[in-house]
Amino acid sequence: xxxxxxxxxxxxxxxxxxxxxxxxxxxxxxxxxxxxxxxxxxxxxxxxxxxxxxxxxxxxxxxxxxxxxxxxxxxxxxxxxxxxxxxxxxxxxxxxxxxxxxxxxxxxxxxxxxxxxxxxxxxxxxxxxxxxxxxxxxxxxxxxxxxxxxxxxxxxxxxxxxxxxxxxxxxxxxxxxxxxxxxxxxxxxxxxxxxxxxxxxxxxxxxxxxxxxxxxxxxxxxxxxxxxxxxxxxxxxxxxxxxxxxxxxxx
Numbered sequence: 001x002x003x004x005x006x007x008x009x010x011x012x013x014x015x016x017x018x019x020x021x022x023x024x025x026x027x028x029x030x031x032x033x034x035x036x037x038x039x040x041x042x043x044x045x046x047x048x049x050x051x052x053x054x055x056x057x058x059x060x061x062x063x064x065x066x067x068x069x070x071x072x073x074x075x076x077x078x079x080x081x082x083x084x085x086x087x088x089x090x091x092x093x094x095x096x097x098x099x100x101x102x103x104x105x106x107x108x109x110x111x112x113x114x115x116x117x118x119x120x121x122x123x124x125x126x127x128x129x130x131x132x133x134x135x136x137x138x139x140x141x142x143x144x145x146x147x148x149x150x151x152x153x154x155x156x157x158x159x160x161x162x163x164x165x166x167x168x169x170x171x172x173x174x175x176x177x178x179x180x181x182x183x184x185x186x187x188x189x190x191x192x193x194x195x196x197x198x199x200x201x202x203x204x205x206x207x208x209x210x211x212x213x214x215x216x217x218x219x220x221x222x223x224x225x226x227x228x229x230x231x232x233x234x235x236x237x238x239x240x241x242x243x244x245x246x247x248x249x250x251x
Contacts, residue, residue, distance in 0.1 A: 021039050024036075024038070024039055025038055025039055033219065033220065034217040034218075034219050035219065036219065037219055037220040037223065041220050042220055042223050042224050042227065045220045045221055045223075045224035046224040046227050046228055046231075048224075049206075049224055049225065049228045050228070055209070057204065058204055058205050058206055058208065058209045059206060059228060059232075061122075061204040061205045062194055062198065062204075062205040062206045062207070062229075062232075063232055065122060065125050065126055065129065065194065065205065066129070066187070066190045066191055066194055068126060069125075069126050069129035069130050069133060069190055069194075070129075070133065070183065070186045070187050070190050072126070072130045073129070073130045073133030073134050073136070073137050073186055073190075074133075074137050074179070074182060074183055074186060076130065076134055076137070077133070077134045077135070077136070077137025077138040077140075077141060077182065078137060078141045078179070078182075080094055080098065080099075080134070080138050081094075081137075081138050081141040081142040081145055082141075082145070084142065085142075085145045094138075095142070099135060099138055099139070099142075102131065102134055102135040102138075103135040103139070105131075107128075107132050107193055107196060108196065110127075110128045110131045110132055110197075111128050111196050111197050111199075111200045112200065114127050114128045114197065114200070115200045120202055120203050121202065121203065122202075124197070124202070125194070125197045125198055125202050125205065128193065128196075128197040129190050129193055129194060129197060132189070132193050133186045133189060133190060133193075136182060136185050136186050136189060137182040137186060140178050140179075140181050140182035140185065141175070141178055141179060141182055143178060144174075144175045144177070144178025144179070145175065145178075147178075173248070176248045177248070180241070180244060180245055180248060183241065183244070184237075184241050184245075187233070187236055187237070187241065188233065191229050191232070191233050194206070194207060194229075195207035195210065195229070198211075199211050206225045206228060206229060209221060209225055210222050210225045210226075213225070
């Protein structure tokens, strides 16, 4: 019964996608291409974003910046959360000052500051993305540290006095679901903010490509770039995040 229900859900999803494409194609017939290009034209440009060297450069640039920003934000956010836990005197500084500041500072503010402070390029984009992603990692990992079972740590301490061994063999597995949660959230948010950062301070990437396409009324490239981001996000989840989640799932 569950298999039949799942098959019915897949058929319904496919039908909705097909219906949306039909409506899109019919709408494109009535409107000029600079307003709404057809699905076929967008599909060709989407393919070019992953095959044509001129477009592929921008796709790879955005992807590498997102991946590097997520890793840096996870390392910095986890370090701040651990520092807050290891040095209680810094708790009020990090949780009462640093975290609220980073969590509430507007994303567009970071982008504008980066455009003023740095020359357009990879460094300014990564700065914006890391600054915005750090609080997501801090909050998630900090909550994980608060939820760690102290009895499990005390039991581990009865077998060894080496804190590093306890942290790696006991603490890290208990914290892993929160690390993966921070990684998944950061990866999704990074793709959203990458466009804003690239619009204001970059000479490469999908955001820059969209800005250039807007100036020439190339709506085909704008829509194709949006679909490219969706495809890259889904690929990252399926090929990286989901395998990591299965690898470290509780048994």
